[in-house]
Amino acid sequence: MRYPINFCQVCGGPMSDRLAYGKTRRVCSTCGFIYFEDPKxxxxxxxxxxxxxxxxxxxxxxxxxxxxxxxxxxxxxxxxxxxxxxxxxxxxxxxxxxxxxxxxxxxxxxxxxxxxxxxxxxxxxxxxxxxxxxxxxxxxxxxxxxxxxxxxxxxxxxxxxxxx
CATH class of the missing domain: 3.90.79.10 (Nucleoside Triphosphate Pyrophosphohydrolase)
Structure with missing residues (x-):
């Protein structure tokens, strides 16, 4: 089970789901940082x-x-x-x-x-x-x-x- 990423690791702003690079990803509403979930x-x-x-x-x-x-x-x-x-x-x-x-x-x-x-x-x-x-x-x-x-x-x- 993966835990949701709620805050940006770059600026601390709130993260929300948004389409980025062909897939729904967590994106910072403040600075635009895109979180790419790495494979385990x-x-x-x-x-x-x-x-x-x-x-x-x-x-x-x-x-x-x-x-x-x-x-x-x-x-x-x-x-x-x-x-x-x-x-x-x-x-x-x-x-x-x-x-x-x-x-x-x-x-x-x-x-x-x-x-x-x-x-x-x-x-x-x-x-x-x-x-x-x-x-x-x-x-x-x-x-x-x-x-x-x-x-x-x-x-x-x-x-x-x-x-x-």
Whole structure:
């Protein structure tokens, strides 16, 4: 859920809806500043090791208690590959080498506009739950997935199980 922009970040004047550049946008009634809503970008990381993939159990909402790929939001000005490696490190303690951009998805019902899903391989560290994760598991191809949190995780697991 996005909160409305009611006051101009440039001059503090009141914002109102107006047609600008082919779309209704928030425009300052005082100085004319046009607010462009930026997409919220997340990164997720698909780590395979010895024919198993790493999943994390979410400790916070949304989807608390469900399983997902290590993931999180990019910071402004951050390189997407660095954001992906950072999220893995923050959530699992693992250092990874980002290999490929495997999938681009979006939007989802949780406010993310764009999800960049990378493949990676672990290069160091000790896998243990950290940050907003309370458990880790390595899922094998023959294993039934646990209760999954996001479509991005479902799509990647299905492709992996089908040999893609």
């Amino acid at each position: 970008v997340a990164v997720a990381v698909f780590i395979e090791h010895e024919d198993r993939i790493l999943l994390v159990r979410r400790a916070n909402n949304p989807e608390r208690g469900k399983w997902a790929l290590p993931a999180g939001y990019m910071d402004a000005g951050e390189d997407p590959r660095e954001a992906a490696a950072r999220e893995v490190r923050e959530e699992t303690g693992l250092e990874v080498e980002i290999l490929t951009l495997a999938q681009v998805m979006g939007p989802n019902e949780f406010g993310t506009s764009l999800i960049l899903i990378y493949t990676a391989r672990a290069t160091g560290g000790d896998a243990c739950p950290q940050d907003d994760v309370d458990a880790l598991c390595w899922l094998g191809r023959a294993d039934n997935p646990p209760d999954l949190a996001f479509d991005s995780t479902r799509v990647m697991i299905a492709a992996w199980k089908n040999g893609a």
